[in-house]
Amino acid sequence: MSSAIRIKNGKVYDPLNGIDGEIKEICVQDGKIVDSVPDDSPCIDAHGMVVLPGGVDIHCHIAGHKVNLARKFQPENKRHDVSPRVNELRSGTGGSVPSTFTTGYRYATLGYTTAMEAAVPPLGARHTIEELHDTPVIDKGFYILLANNVCLNQLLEKGRMAEFKEAVAWWLNAAKGYGVKLVNPGGDEPWKGNRNSNVHNLDEQIRGFDLTPRKIIKALIDTTNDLGLPHPAHIHCNNLGHSGNYTTTIETMKTAEGRRVHITHIQFHSYGGEVGKNPTSKAKEISDFINNNPNVSADVGQVMFGDATIMTGDAPLTWQLRNMTNKKWINADTECESGCGILPFSYQEHIYTHALQWAIGLELFLMAKDPWRMVLSTDHPNGGSFMNYPKLIRLLMDKQFRKEQAALANQKAINSTSLLDLEREMSMYEIAIISRAAPAKLLGLDNKGHLGVGGDADITLYDDQEDKEAMFNAARYVIKGGRFFIKDYEFCSDYQGRILHVEPEYDHAITQKIKPFFEDYYTIQFENYSIDDSYVHDGEVVPTKSLS
């Protein structure tokens, strides 16, 4: 099938190739971007349109056990937000945790073509993959939770580092994961085993282990680097949401000692003040640290006013929020691997803390000297749905709009930050970096986030409008893998999308060490744990990098 497309007269933003708003022709053939196509190829006249690579979401919660719990948990958010079936495109429901088909279609409608599910206990990976198969259009992968893994922590406390590394590699293979996620390292054991307590300090001993959170963090940062994974350790730091937590965040980043690390939803980890009292903004301190440490990247985890769902492996945090809001709550423990908390939530302009969180997120975006290392996310649906991205982009691009919105929020909170002093307006080029090029680069997805020859033909065309929110709300064309998903605002044909995963090499002897652990601690057979290749039939193995 020769499926050539020529896009001409469009204003192209392709930061990975240094292209900043040039009128440039983009050619597509067989799912890839190519130099040229035959003269008689179908052509889009993109005059008056902006041409961008498809969006890449580095951190969201879209598939798996906890997502599905949150989905069926909130019928009240679905009845008024429906997605009717369009020909063969399946129907669904929305709210902050949409059904799978609706998740895929809505991402694509915004011009996003890749998204990473950020927290999967390996025992539930099979479920996550099943849901991702039903999440159309986008390519997708997931990070596996390893920072509270009892087996790994036992190897670590005994200093068996070589086996630790082999076991991490085995786990990535067994679960078909894309990367390694740390959530509240060391916090599960006191939560499950000691009456819902938690760890609060990187150097505190974890109950039941001769281990500290810092040792787990260091080991997983080193191991992900040593394995040459395309994406480094992806860390949800300890003390999320607590006043004064910015020191924990900086300590976590220092633990990397210059090696690559990604800190996720860093807005939730940038607070000053005293525990139990109102937080303050420490966006400046966090930004300064990241600006000066090129080994560190982060996504923001912007809070947007309105409905959200707290959904995290950090169970103690959710319990604490539950006791503040007294709303319905879910806790879900996964044996030997993870905790999980879910809570419906609403961010409200007039509430001090919520307005402060909103402002800190924007400060972090606007204070970052290197947009390649401070990328866009709302930690969907924790800070708000991904459907807020267009509005967030407008807040970053439009100073006037930002000030108007800030005026609606709690003034005590806003005035305690430097938000109103920040005059920066992001350019389209910078937006293309933080929503496309940078996340792709940080993920090590060489074929995504750009429009250079050889790249995946994941392309979005927007009408060039003054109102950036309106512009990014509805792509005019979305091309995924060289095929039209949206053509002139209309859905065309469905598209499956691929599962992206890694297969780091490991010594098979490690399974002899892991299997006895399964017999003691798990309730499923070791032989039934690893996920068969048939589950990722249309998957793509992203290579590990050779280490210099």
Add this chain to the structure above:
Amino acid sequence: MSGSSKVIENAICTFCGCVCDDIELTVDSGGKHITQAKNACVLGKSWFLEHKVEDFPVALIDGKEASLEEAVDAAAEVFVNAKFPTIYGLSDTTCEAQKQAVAIADYLNGNIDTTTSVCHGPTGMAFQGVGESTASLGEIKNRADFVMYWGGNPAEAHPRHFERYAVNPKSPWMPNGKEDRTIAMVDIRPTQSSMIADIFLQIKPGSDFELLWAMRALVKGRALDRSVEERTGISLDRLEALVQQMKDCQFGVLFFGMGLTMTRGRHFNAGALLQLATDLNDFTHFVSLPTRGHGNVTGADNVVSWQTGYPFGVNFNRGYPRFNPGEFTTSDVLGRGEADALCVIASDPGSNFSAKAIEHIKSIPVITLDPKPTVTSQHAKVAFTTATYGINVPGTVYRMDNVPLSLRPAFDSPFPSDEVVLRAIKERICELRGITPNHKPAAA
């Protein structure tokens, strides 16, 4: 034993929601019969050993033998001619088949519901109202030192639940197994299960909600009147001691069965129990878990939830999913005479629904997919004989605690799987309805 017999290790039993995955099956040399099912319980053994490939026709139309293709056409015809087609069952088939069934309901603007609506549907509704604190069974095996069963008889319904998950297993944190745990049972009569309990509360029938609410009050430190004994059969002193024990444990779990969800109070009962477990988290770690019955009823809840947003009782009449138990649940849709076609997958409503619903079933065209003839299939316009999941068919199932597993079938069946039949019906419906198939080539 014949030298050419085949052994399947780590096979998965889908008889009940325990979904034990440590079964060793021996298949006879002819490859048509399981001769041994090591590690299986009495129910699992009969599930595996009594399964034979019988000489049924692959399909019947109006009781007459038909080819698979003819039956698929006939079934699609029934579906597209209906105004309110309803799909029901799904708890004893693979997730792969369940996905096809939801797709059919979506493409037909029909109705879909699972057996959840007649077992733990109230739990699903209570969960939406109050949430839950839950855990995978391994966490309970490893840590639970207080285990309570409410309104269920696992010794007979889930025979390996005690041994594998909650009572007997030893773990590094529970080195002495049962000795390290307190086992409590709540039921209206002594059962095989209550015999192993350290604490047995025989409560008055229909007083579950009152007792749960009284316990919630005690957990929260409220004073309670002694009349609670008269209402529930349990003295206040006993109740206070029990609640203290629950608050003092390190990791507690409340399992509950249909004795709670299908008696007076239904989703109020389930909600009270879920909230009791939540309340106890103020003092210690406490979780709750329904002991689900069918092998993949949990998978059905999951698939319907991720595809539509709702767990069961879903209607697509308006072109998008709507949820309303009591309105879109199958027993109601049939009992009110609304459905004008019914498709039943791996279930037998003809034998266990209300008389009114069964009467209506007999008056409308019915499509059945089942490995064996059922009461419902006797009334079917189109009856498919399908292969049995787990024994003949691979695929994904979910254990009662939402842990997904891949089946390891023992031998081939001459019959198609539910997934194959449903996919064929779906494709035929799309043809008839002019719904374009996926993956058109690109063109500008």
